[in-house]
Amino acid sequence: MTLSSSDAAPLQPTLTALQQLIEVVAQLRSPDGGCPWDLEQTPETLIPYVIEEAYEVVDAIRQGNQAAIADELGDLLLQVVLQAQIARESGQFDLANVAIGITEKLIRRHPHVFGEVNVDSVDQVKQNWEDIKAGEEKAKGEITSEQHLTPRLQRYARSLPPLSAAMKISRKAAAVGFEWENVDGVWEKFHEELGEFEQALQAETKAEQQAELGDLLFTIVNLARWYDLDPEAALHSTNQRFIQRFELVEGVADRSLADYSLEELEQLWQTAKAKLANQRSAD
Structure with a gap:
């Protein structure tokens, strides 16, 4: 897919600004006159900043402060460009690879926009997305079988904040039938886990108390899912x-x-x- 000249013209200021940002980050990382702090950074040391900037974007959006949103998006974009710059220096990938990858993914996962697929609802769009994504993961060997959901659940647990991961994991498990028959079963599970947590607090080790607390929190997340609430x-x-x-x-x-x-x-x-x-x- 290519943009027409009329579509591309308004993008030039954006592309110019992005090129300037790339050049500034490259200079910060340059051994010849660069910034000592930036030169010390690795993908791993920057992880806290990626997370912090993402949350600050969310906070700005919730506040509805447009100037703050733009500012925080800039800080988050810096983390993307900086990660790409570090990878480019070691010959792994660069920002162009990142942009090409996400562009191709968007086109591939929207066949109703860029292909011949017809959809009738948002739910159908979501299902097509999940089906295409599952096919991609299987092709890359991330999922060994169409019956195996575990690799995807493990990725959610690794990559998402715990509360978000719990909701995602419970939704995916429920979608394949690992689910209570009705919400009464979830409430029974909640009271069961609450009792086990109280018992652990009285007589168990700290590790066992922590485990029971986790079980209780996971059950509360499932209650939220049943009532269509966002924990x-x-x-x-x-x-x-x-x-x-x-x-x-x-x-x-x-x-x-x-x-x-x-x-x-x-x-x-x-x-x-x-x-x-x-x-x-x-x-």
């Missing part, structure tokens, strides 16, 4: 509400919170909770 978004909202309430508590405190009794702190907390609830009702 990651739910926890994010709870974190934000806690901070808002805590800020109000600190705002009215006339001394260190450590000097308040538990009863006094609870009263301040309930007052803050009610104030925020009233503000939301007024909005």
